[in-house]
Amino acid sequence: xxxxxxxxxxxxxxxxxxxxxxxxxxxxxxxxxxxxxxxxxxxxxxxxxxxxxxxxxxxxxxxxxxxxxxxxxxxxxxxxxxxxxxxxxxxxxxxxxxxxxxxxxxxxxxxxxxxxxxxxxxxxxxxxxxxxxxxxxxxxxxxxxxxxxxxxxxxxxxxxxxxxxxxxxxxxxxxxxxxxxxxxxxxxxxxxxxxxxxxxxxxxxxxxxxxxxxxxxxxxxxxxxxxxxxxxxxxxxxxxxxxxxxxxxxxxxxxxxxxxxxxxxxxxxxxxxxxxxxxxxxxxxxxxxxxxxxxxxxxxxxxxxxxxxxxxxxxxxx
Ligand SMILES: Cc1cc2nc3c(=O)[nH]c(=O)nc-3n(C[C@H](O)[C@H](O)[C@H](O)COP(=O)(O)OP(=O)(O)OC[C@H]3O[C@@H](n4cnc5c(N)ncnc54)[C@H](O)[C@@H]3O)c2cc1C
Numbered sequence: 546x547x548x549x550x551x552x553x554x555x556x557x558x559x560x561x562x563x564x565x566x567x568x569x570x571x572x573x574x575x576x577x578x579x580x581x582x583x584x585x586x587x588x589x590x591x592x593x594x595x596x597x598x599x600x601x602x603x604x605x606x607x608x609x610x611x612x613x614x615x616x617x618x619x620x621x622x623x624x625x626x627x628x629x630x631x632x633x634x635x636x637x638x639x640x641x642x643x644x645x646x647x648x649x650x651x652x653x654x655x656x657x658x659x660x661x662x663x664x665x666x667x668x669x670x671x672x673x674x675x676x677x678x679x680x681x682x683x684x685x686x687x688x689x690x691x692x693x694x695x696x697x698x699x700x701x702x703x704x705x706x707x708x709x710x711x712x713x714x715x716x717x718x719x720x721x722x723x724x725x726x727x728x729x730x731x732x733x734x735x736x737x738x739x740x741x742x743x744x745x746x747x748x749x750x751x752x753x754x755x756x757x758x759x760x761x762x763x764x765x766x767x768x769x770x771x772x773x774x775x776x777x778x779x780x781x782x783x784x785x786x787x788x789x790x791x792x793x794x795x796x797x798x799x800x801x802x803x804x805x806x807x808x809x810x811x812x813x814x815x816x817x818x819x820x821x822x823x824x825x826x827x828x829x830x831x832x833x834x835x836x837x838x839x840x841x842x843x844x845x846x847x848x849x850x851x852x853x854x855x856x857x858x859x860x861x862x863x
Pocket of ligand 1: 552553554555556557558575576577578579580581582583584585587588589590591621622623624652653654655657669670671675678679680776777809810811812823824825826828
């Protein structure tokens with residue numbers, strides 16, 4: 546029986562494993578090995594590791610965790626999880642293995658639902674990008690486009706002017722809000738209103754955007770808003786309260802609505818906050834906090850002490 550099983554070995558799960566390993570907790574990390582940023586060439590905006598390839602970051606984390614005898618890493622997907630009579634958990638792996646633990650941390654990340662644009666998938670993470678904090682600096686001086694017509698897309702197009710003067714907004718048939726067309730024109734953002742037919746590129750590098758009418762547009766990168774979605778189905782199986790965006794509700798310590806089940810990283814956030822800025826540093830920080838909270842939770846159980854982080858009393862009904 547492990548103290549904690551962590552499902553997901555990305556930055557959130559591995560940071561939690563470090564905290565738990567250093568606390569001499571028997572910890573199993575089950576990881577299917579498909580991190581959200583895997584298509585990207587490098588992780589940016591992570592202090593001391595800026596520019597490190599995602600796979601290298603994981604390799605370094607695995608090497609550090611190897612120093613802690615309580616931590617075991619298994620390359621396996623968790624397919625199911627059940628609660629046993631004594632309040633513990635049994636996790637069934639897709640490869641037929643099982644493991645039991647007193648507590649569970651879900652850190653499975655998200656899957657990005659991409660808009661249905663032909664040619665987008667092979668460019669995702671390389672030159673079809675989603676986040677100016679991850680990739681903006683790297684497109685400095687390049688020819689970029691933003692796909693979409695909403696207020697967030699207009700804002701992103703203006704934001705990208707900090708990196709390059711050559712920004713185009715691809716609105717398709719969707720209308721721009723009043724005032725936005727003039728705002729964009731005043732700052733030199735071109736608007737293309739023909740629907741996008743496909744993105745063309747080679748080896749992950751965008752070359753041009755073809756439209757359903759009109760001349761193609763040569764571009765080096767396009768910013769596209771993917772929609773992050775819950776990916777494992779495990780929170781629902783456990784009965785964890787979901788948020789409207791499909792992610793899992795947690796408190797500031799990573800506790801879900803189900804006793805003994807914690808969640809951290811891109812897959813979870815507090816109900817009072819919007820879908821958070823997804824970043825490696827933020828996921829690792831959430832994993833660190835959840836790891837400490839899990840350790841304290843186990844400590845309380847072992848010595849019959851009240852938890853150091855009492856949950857606020859539920860508001861009276863009515
Ligand atoms: C294209 C792209 C580029 C990005 N670039 C950057 C960047 O430069 N800098 C930055 O700060 N952020 C970047 N991000 C965001 C960053 O990837 C995420 O914020 C971060 O990876 C979240 O960490 P996580 O641990 O929550 O999830 P993930 O890193 O997605 O890790 C989750 C892990 O859980 C595993 N898993 C899922 N289901 C199961 C299961 N059932 N059983 C076992 N394992 C499971 C997955 O295989 C995966 O290994 C980028 C995102 C994208 C989409």
